[in-house]
Amino acid sequence: MRYESPATTKEAVALLSKEKGPAFVIAGGTDLLVRMKSGLVEPALLVDVKRIPAMTTIKVMQTGFRVGAAVSGAELGAHKALGKAWPGVVEATNLIGSDQIQGRCTMVGNLCNASPAADSVPALIAAGAKAAIVGKQGRRTAAVEKIITGPGSTSLAKGEVIEALTLPKSSRRTGDAYLRFTPRTEMDIAVVGVGISMTLERGIIKKARVCLGAVAPTPILVPAAADTIIGTKLDDAALAALAAACSDACDPIDDKRGTAAYRIRVAGVLARRVATIAFQRAGGAA
Amino acid sequence: MPHDNSYTGQEFKVVGNRFARPDGVDKVTGRARYGADASAPGQLVARVLRSPHAHAKITKIDTAKAERLSGVKAVITSDDLPDLTGGDRGMADILENCMARGRALYDGHAVAAVAAVDEQTARKALKLIKVTYEVLPHVTDVDEAMKPEAPVIHDWVFTGGVNPQPTKPCNVANRTEMGHGDVDAGFAQADVVIERSYKTEQTHQGYIEPHACLASVNSDGSAEMWVTTQGPFSYRTVCASLLGMDLAKLKVTSSEIGGGFGGKTHVWAEPLALALSRKANRPVKLVMTRDEVFRATGPTASTSIDVKVGAKKNGEITAAELELRYQGGAFPGIWGMLGCMTGFACYDIANQRSVGWDVIVNRPKVAAYRAPSAPMAAYAVESIMDVVAEEIGMDPVDFRLKNVAKEGAQAPYGPIYGPIGIESALNAVKENPHMKVKLKKNQGRGVACGFWFNIGGQTCVDLNIGTDGSVNLAVGTVDVGGARSSMGMIAAEELGIDYEDVKVHVADTASLGHNDTTEGSRGTFSSGMATIFAARDAIEVLKERAAQMLDVPKESIQWENGTASATGAENSNLPTLTLKEIAAKSHNTGGPIAGHNEVTADGAGMGFAAHICDVEVDPETGLTKILKYTVVQDAGKAIHPDYVEGQFQGAAAQGIGWALNEEYVYGEDGRLQNPGFLDYRIPVCSDLPFIDTMILEIPNPNHPYGIRGVGETSIVPPLGAVGNAIANATGVRMNHAPMSPIRVLEALDRAGVSGDQVSAG
């Protein structure tokens, strides 16, 4: 196995494209190393992206934020402006693992590992995050919801890497939140996760995005659920309709972590709770 | 809570203090040497090939390719472990559990093993071993395994304990019955009779350190093994007997231990490491993965239990009955019997009967887990106690006190109790400030009791006094919970010297006589007893040396506060001699000074505990949060209160994990679905509140210091305490542990009290 730590994204892409055997980007390694240890993957090449400046910084821009792909959960949590603008995204990422894991794990690693239960992904999708992708053919941008195509699989072509995620500018009237359900308080995998962002106008929800995790083969954006609360002040009827729409959208499996029936049920429960938090954050009156 | 010594008459100087733990710094700095931390020149790495099937006939194992792989030094199958057990069924089971013999009996059963120059080669070699299986029907559920149509796992198992003994083999290995009085007459006197059924799932001890050893068999047939174990002597006995060695030729050294809780009282892969080393003629290191630990070592039984209790309106229990079904994995166990012995032990019930069934299923061989069998029986008993109390309109603690076992009561298994602590524990619960904390919406409180026998057994220690007066104590019980500190304190107390002047070591099997395994909460009780006697033995020697030094007869020497002095007016001008002074002159007075003791420590004091648990249940998700938890337990005498509290807290934490989320999940295919800590959910720190403790000290009359074992009892009450608290919070009684969110929400739904229409709070 070869280990490389290039200084630019371009070099990283070149290394990955050239390698004939299984080649992987390694960011925090908190998924990849576990998979290597258990023998699930045997890479011929590891390309460490933690030395690439474009990937290790958080930039505040006119249009929003640009978070480098190798920024750790802990760094994200310490970024005041980002935490203020997108608290749901930051909280979701900070739920990953434990303090030790937080020192290494990245949102992009979470995304590219493509687990249906990845915590940061529903929050990113709800927030309307986009991925800045670099490949042999050049650069492209894709909405985060277009990246995961199934458990463990992504739409990235061979040699393509995500250099950063961008989050739109958020206003005082925008609020987002993420909650997951796990039997334990930490070190657990979401049985259900719900991310919601919304923007208010005169106390009424004008725009909303609702994304569910761990209830289908991929995190799912549910416009029908968003529609139930758009135009409302998040009254009880709206919350009930939201819960029903979220439960309806679920396509879960029975597994060791939860039954399908339980997931469907709790998706609705969490959606109500998450919407309530996001609404308050957007300045909505209870 | 402060520790309460109102029961103890004895005055101690050293005992009862809270000294810094001697192993602490090494453990937090990573210097401590555990099972995987030993290496030898030329050592090989062992890996074990395991069955992916729950039950299968092994028609062929082709190892030729693996043997030819460069770097592979030995490959073994059961052919390399000939059966030397000579009709000893128990040993034969251990042998077969270590390595499948023609049949894989559970997912994870070892089938072959390799030793190679490195990990990668060993893994590669495993892939080259070709095993041909003929998959057989399997059964993993205890109730299913008892059904007549269940696949019969062993054709040599005919249910014992039933008359006449069946002539057809089946999965029920044994039936046990015990009790006293007339149960039918007792139920006839009752105003209320309640029957309930409970289920508990299989849990693992969850020790953080996996099984690991370094085995080295020399060409002359002598061998050494460094291993993480609770019982180096029993590991020696079992390994030597399975491999056909003399005991004296196998030296077993126990490493620091990263948890055992019963799971390291049994051998698993250690005989394989020895067999590989013998074949390869090189040292072999074998470290299990977590996956292997879960699939192939020591879980506790899953159970299905029926319980029936009859009581009068005034709260008196007139009769009680228990029927307990425990699965012991793929081999016969004694778990149903232990359930019978412990179930009703906290109560004085004139008419009682307990029937236990030991059942064989396609799961790993069950091992002891902290008070084995008692938590499940107590879950049923402590749950129904609350149900009956509610039915007759009595406070659940008062109802328990009304029926509590006291000195003179008869235990379910026969003996009459001496002084025991359950009444005091329940009274302490009643008085505890915890009971007055106000509960809010969706919150509830539960109380439950627990019992464990505790054991004594064979023990010996050596106490050697150096020429500078410092003391080495060699003990043969492993330090699983602070024994080195406690033994040092006891030696210092007896000798009248400072704790800092005693250094305690866990000796290897070549350096001490046989010591029984550190199990059954016996370590401090029995090694403590042997330490007291060894110190007293040394004091006799010290007195004799002092007599020589002072030129008086030995009879006139008295030993007090670590000094020897001559009694009598005529000797009043003679100096007082300290232990250090006597030791310094030992070369002139007869050589080294030592004390020894070999004892079968009898009269272990029974352990009783009562716990209080507060929970909050989320009615929309079924999630139970533990808000506050208090353990009250009788220690007899707390030698080192920190360690005693640590045992109480650790046991309660394990019990809470079992109560809430820990369980083996088997698929339809009979394969374990969650062999890792991600999906086998032991509680993490943030899942638990600080666990409050209160030590009671009701001396055990059979021990010089009054010590009872403390390690196990407190895993017994939590299942009941949590279940009772959930019932108190929700009005819904859980009858299936773990009481995971899914099960709780289902139960709330059935009762029509789940909160999915309630708006979020």
Ligand SMILES: Cc1cc2nc3c(=O)[nH]c(=O)nc-3n(C[C@H](O)[C@H](O)[C@H](O)COP(=O)(O)OP(=O)(O)OC[C@H]3O[C@@H](n4cnc5c(N)ncnc54)[C@H](O)[C@@H]3O)c2cc1C
């Ligand atoms: C103890 C523990 C607890 C955990 N708890 C949680 C949890 O609570 N919630 C949760 O969602 N996850 C959890 N995880 C999983 C993991 O920590 C997260 O998914 C984490 O975000 C992965 O980030 P990473 O940087 O470590 O990824 P890595 O392991 O470095 O990479 C993961 C995958 O993404 C690919 N990749 C990484 N960066 C890029 C890039 N820039 N471009 C293209 N591909 C890339 C890698 O090639 C690899 O396939 C846990 C893991 C552990 C070990």
